[in-house]
Amino acid sequence: MKYIFLFITSFVFAQQTQFVDFKSVNGQLKLNATDKSVYGIVDYRFEVLKPIDTIKIDAKNMEFSRVQLDSKDVIYINTGKELQIVNHFQKGENQLTFEYSVKPKQALYFINIDNTETQIWTQGQGRYTSNWFPSFDDVNEKVIFSLGITYEKEYQVVSNGVLKEKKPEENSINWQYQMEKPMSSYLLMLAIGKYDKKEFKAKSKIPLEYYFENKDASRFEPTYRYSKRIFDFLEKEIGVKYPWEIYREIPVRDFLYAGMENTTTTLFATRYVVDSIGFADRNYTNVDAHELAHHWFGDLITAESSTHHWLQEGFATYYAALAEREIYGDDFLYSKLYETAQQIKFASRTDSVPVLNAKASSLTFYEKGAWALFVLHESIGDKAFKKAIKSYLKKYAYQTVNTQNFFDEIKKVSDFDLDKFQKTWLESTAFDTPTANALLSKNKAIQVRLEVDKLKKTPLPEKIEFLRKTLESNVHETVKEAIVNQIEPEKYEAKKELLLIALQSNNVQVRQAVAGSLSKIPEDFRTHYETLLDDTSYQTQEIALFYLWKNFPDHRTEYLNKSKNWIGFNDFNLRTLWLSLALSTPDYSDNPDVQANELISFSSVKYEATTRQNALEKLIAFKIINDQVLSNLVSATTHHMWQFSKYGRDTIRVLLKNSEMRASFERILPNLNPEEQFQLNRLLKE
Numbered sequence: 001m002k003y004i005f006l007f008i009t010s011f012v013f014a015q016q017t018q019f020v021d022f023k024s025v026n027g028q029l030k031l032n033a034t035d036k037s038v039y040g041i042v043d044y045r046f047e048v049l050k051p052i053d054t055i056k057i058d059a060k061n062m063e064f065s066r067v068q069l070d071s072k073d074v075i076y077i078n079t080g081k082e083l084q085i086v087n088h089f090q091k092g093e094n095q096l097t098f099e100y101s102v103k104p105k106q107a108l109y110f111i112n113i114d115n116t117e118t119q120i121w122t123q124g125q126g127r128y129t130s131n132w133f134p135s136f137d138d139v140n141e142k143v144i145f146s147l148g149i150t151y152e153k154e155y156q157v158v159s160n161g162v163l164k165e166k167k168p169e170e171n172s173i174n175w176q177y178q179m180e181k182p183m184s185s186y187l188l189m190l191a192i193g194k195y196d197k198k199e200f201k202a203k204s205k206i207p208l209e210y211y212f213e214n215k216d217a218s219r220f221e222p223t224y225r226y227s228k229r230i231f232d233f234l235e236k237e238i239g240v241k242y243p244w245e246i247y248r249e250i251p252v253r254d255f256l257y258a259g260m261e262n263t264t265t266t267l268f269a270t271r272y273v274v275d276s277i278g279f280a281d282r283n284y285t286n287v288d289a290h291e292l293a294h295h296w297f298g299d300l301i302t303a304e305s306s307t308h309h310w311l312q313e314g315f316a317t318y319y320a321a322l323a324e325r326e327i328y329g330d331d332f333l334y335s336k337l338y339e340t341a342q343q344i345k346f347a348s349r350t351d352s353v354p355v356l357n358a359k360a361s362s363l364t365f366y367e368k369g370a371w372a373l374f375v376l377h378e379s380i381g382d383k384a385f386k387k388a389i390k391s392y393l394k395k396y397a398y399q400t401v402n403t404q405n406f407f408d409e410i411k412k413v414s415d416f417d418l419d420k421f422q423k424t425w426l427e428s429t430a431f432d433t434p435t436a437n438a439l440l441s442k443n444k445a446i447q448v449r450l451e452v453d454k455l456k457k458t459p460l461p462e463k464i465e466f467l468r469k470t471l472e473s474n475v476h477e478t479v480k481e482a483i484v485n486q487i488e489p490e491k492y493e494a495k496k497e498l499l500l501i502a503l504q505s506n507n508v509q510v511r512q513a514v515a516g517s518l519s520k521i522p523e524d525f526r527t528h529y530e531t532l533l534d535d536t537s538y539q540t541q542e543i544a545l546f547y548l549w550k551n552f553p554d555h556r557t558e559y560l561n562k563s564k565n566w567i568g569f570n571d572f573n574l575r576t577l578w579l580s581l582a583l584s585t586p587d588y589s590d591n592p593d594v595q596a597n598e599l600i601s602f603s604s605v606k607y608e609a610t611t612r613q614n615a616l617e618k619l620i621a622f623k624i625i626n627d628q629v630l631s632n633l634v635s636a637t638t639h640h641m642w643q644f645s646k647y648g649r650d651t652i653r654v655l656l657k658n659s660e661m662r663a664s665f666e667r668i669l670p671n672l673n674p675e676e677q678f679q680l681n682r683l684l685k686e
Helices: 002-014 214-223 227-238 285-293 310-328 330-347 362-380 382-395 403-411 418-426 433-440 444-454 460-472 477-486 492-504 508-517 523-534 538-551 553-563 573-583 592-602 609-621 627-636 642-655 659-671 674-685
Strands: 020-032 037-048 052-058 063-069 075-078 082-089 092-102 108-113 117-122 142-152 156-159 162-169 172-178 190-193 195-201 207-213 247-252 265-269 301-303 399-401
Touching (some): 037 052, 117 247, 142 156, 227 285, 285 310, 330 444, 444 460, 460 492, 538 553, 573 592, 592 627, 609 627, 627 659, 642 659
Parallel strands (some): 020 142
Antiparallel strands (some): 075 082, 108 117, 156 190
């Protein structure tokens, strides 16, 4: 009987939303940054739809106490993954209350800033909110959330919904947030940090709040340059008013992704906090529009399973592209679609998973999903497309959806052949190039781009006149970049004229393409190339400084003197490069130890992962290695960002092939913390 019970229970769990509807939850939380813990008192209201003997709430590695059902103690099981409530549940309303504590292993992160302050933030999608708050990994269970969070009074605390109350409690403040509508648990969030904010109102009167760290006050305008415009545009373009009560955007340190569309509050990576120069290379516009579009496609209506994930990512990607067209123009949109078409075509040679598959790649879900929508939009016309989108969003608001639900709304406005469309765009891994090119060719810049690409294998003398005229024309910058990239393998003398014309375009991106295409710079091109050092682009300056330093040893002092006060992006890309070049230039530095210590400092836990990795790459490439560098490298292996921890492990593996390095790692082992010792020991034993 035991085995039968287990089978029935697991079957019921898979279908729990058919038996139980969780309506709302109130959580009162206290967070402790010292031991990285969460303590909470939770009150769930739910309705039993059909009799059931056990209900479950996802809860990873949590401890529970005072578990009560309708104010009476109840039998419960803590599996380490779930809180299971055992009872003879009959149809009707119920209240479940309990206390819990947890030290989350993922999905909630405590970021220590220079040992003086903390940032705390969450990431539910792909990580599961149930690591820090007892909730539901099943997206089909939508709940109205209210969180109260108590934390130190010097900090700003943000969660989903409207801030209802702030109550001082000794050295802390309790912040009470309230949602009005239900949402999936992966969209639950909190963010805690020392922030300032600026408040605006959308055309529709929705309150907009844009957060920034005090040190970044001067970067506010370039960072959020188009944020309000994007909000107003998407409300109008989608045709359905923003479905929540407020919208916030908050940059957080060492974020796992570019951004995340937590309902009412997007979190995004600090790499997009830029000044007016950084805006040229790393602006937030696309991420901003993508995460906001998710507040309709993902938050308001949620794909019922991963198979239909394109209904979220494809839609958000497409509407972000439309928002960028509103700001940057038609050529920008078409050029982007052209570029993604090339990526999808190349990937399709090896990628055998189509859009309508839970295992599809990000490129497929995002970019091919967006392409499918572009084709559909163009095929049925703007009026019909918008009518269907509006109907789709209103019909399934605050529910989950599948592809057929979307198609049903398309069928009401058009007799477009959706079966063929589904087979071509959603079920095939091939890319329909003829259809794509026909749609793209409506744009003049793409007509020229297609002509340029046809000439790839044509000898340069036969095409140089066409390329020259194109570079001298006012065609979109992406076409000119494509020309620079196409002529990269050509001999310098043959392409010099074209490179000079490209430089004279005075377009930041075209000039950057020239900077990156010439790793070997001829002497007679040096003065032309040196002008790139003055470009208003930190990325171009980084490329140009490195290649000039490498190619012209006699001019190194001149280049280093010119760039000695450069900082660059907020990850200090130019400063770390300058320090590594200065230390590698004989007789340049009067105080090399001070400079070495500064560069080593950038690799320490004081800084974000991107800065640390950038510094470590420079230190190791230029062989500026001591015990502190090695300790900082080992520290990388324990970081929550997998890309950075992988970099740390892979780099240590390479260094361990050198016997002297192995001895150095063994020497520092006793001085590391337990987690670092564990990681290094594992690598030493490989």
